[in-house]
Amino acid sequence: xxxxxxxxxxxxxEAPAPAPGLYVVATPxxxxxxxxxxxxxxxxxxxxxxxxxxxxxxKLLSHYEIKTPCRAFHEHNETAAAPALLSQISGGSSMxxxxxxxxxxxxxxxxxxxxQAGEMDISVVPIPGASALLAGLSVAGLPTNRFTFCGFAPxxxxxxxxxxxxxxxxxxxxxxxxSPRRLAAFLTALAEQxxxxxxxxxxxxxxxxxxxxxxxxxxxxxxxxKGQGVRGELVVLVSGKPVTPVPAQQWLDAxxxxxxxxxxxxxxxxxxxxxxxxxxxxxxxxxxxxxxxK
Numbered sequence: 001x002x003x004x005x006x007x008x009x010x011x012x013x014e015a016p017a018p019a020p021g022l023y024v025v026a027t028p029x030x031x032x033x034x035x036x037x038x039x040x041x042x043x044x045x046x047x048x049x050x051x052x053x054x055x056x057x058x059k060l061l062s063h064y065e066i067k068t069p070c071r072a073f074h075e076h077n078e079t080a081a082a083p084a085l086l087s088q089i090s091g092g093s094s095m096x097x098x099x100x101x102x103x104x105x106x107x108x109x110x111x112x113x114x115x116q117a118g119e120m121d122i123s124v125v126p127i128p129g130a131s132a133l134l135a136g137l138s139v140a141g142l143p144t145n146r147f148t149f150c151g152f153a154p155x156x157x158x159x160x161x162x163x164x165x166x167x168x169x170x171x172x173x174x175x176x177x178x179s180p181r182r183l184a185a186f187l188t189a190l191a192e193q194x195x196x197x198x199x200x201x202x203x204x205x206x207x208x209x210x211x212x213x214x215x216x217x218x219x220x221x222x223x224x225x226k227g228q229g230v231r232g233e234l235v236v237l238v239s240g241k242p243v244t245p246v247p248a249q250q251w252l253d254a255x256x257x258x259x260x261x262x263x264x265x266x267x268x269x270x271x272x273x274x275x276x277x278x279x280x281x282x283x284x285x286x287x288x289x290x291x292x293x294k
Contacts, residue, residue, distance in 0.1 A: 006044040007065040013037075015044035022089055022117050023096045024110070026103040026129030029233070030208035032063050034130045040064055042127055046094040050085070052109060056100045073097070075109045082113045089122050096127075101233070103131045107151045107177055133175045136203040136235035139213060143240070146172035153178065153186055160186070164193040171240040180230040187222035190238065194218055199239040205232035243276065251275040255286060264290065 004015045023042045028034040043049060044066045050073035051057035057070060073081060089095055099108040117124050133149050150167065153176060154160045167174060178186050183202075190200070196219025204212045210232065214221060218238065251271055258267035268286050272279040
């Protein structure tokens with residue numbers, strides 16, 4: 001069995017060959033230390049590493065003295081290259097899929113390969129790690145119980161405006177990626193479609209030397225970045241639209257109409273879901289209505 005190695009701080013470690021399959025490996029988004037030992041074992045042990053850009057990935061691999069052969073695999077060649085690669089894996093090879101930074105498939109190539117591997121019953125193994133969207137979410141101070149990753153906004157004005165207008169009513173935290181040269185225009189569009197008062201957080205160069213986190217209203221951030229040159233990778237997080245409480249009488253009237261038509265439990269559940277009211281609160285009101293009729 002093939003045995004390779006990787007090096008951490010001058011100390012070498014053996015990396016036995018993993019079982020045949022496709023390994024989806026997260027890599028650091030900036031700081032090279034943000035990689036797991038398991039990821040290093042896989043990268044050193046597989047037969048081939050598929051890289052978005054071999055020059056970029058070689059910096060990480062060289063840092064840990066990993067000698068595994070690499071092949072360019074990106075959005076321009078993944079459809080054409082996938083069948084042959086999957087045939088190799090079916091024949092007993094092991095491959096790791098990585099991107100320039102972070103977790104593959106999140107605004108990065110790899111979807112075609114992973115989907116086809118699944119359809120062929122090829123083992124697809126996640127090797128989790130760094131992710132810019134989760135790193136940003138962890139420090140934003142915005143609600144994390146529900147969030148949506150929206151990726152990059154459409155570059156053209158009309159399409160971007162329509163896209164943001166459709167997202168503006170969403171109640172959960174929204175997470176975007178944006179390029180430095182489009183940040184000012186994106187924030188201006190956000191202020192127009194979401195309202196200038198919506199809270200936002202921008203993470204720039206997360207985990208890197210010049211990591212900076214900006215917080216404020218969308219309007220203030222749009223003003224601050226207008227006309228400014230920005231460098232580095234960006235993740236933008238925006239609070240969801242505040243939920244306006246439903247007047248109590250509205251759901252009480254609906255509950256009163258539902259009770260004669262169905263079982264109490266069903267009426268309570270239906271009303272709570274329809275109006276976004278706590279079920280316990282609706283149930284208490286339903287009991288009072290029932291007792292009042294006796």
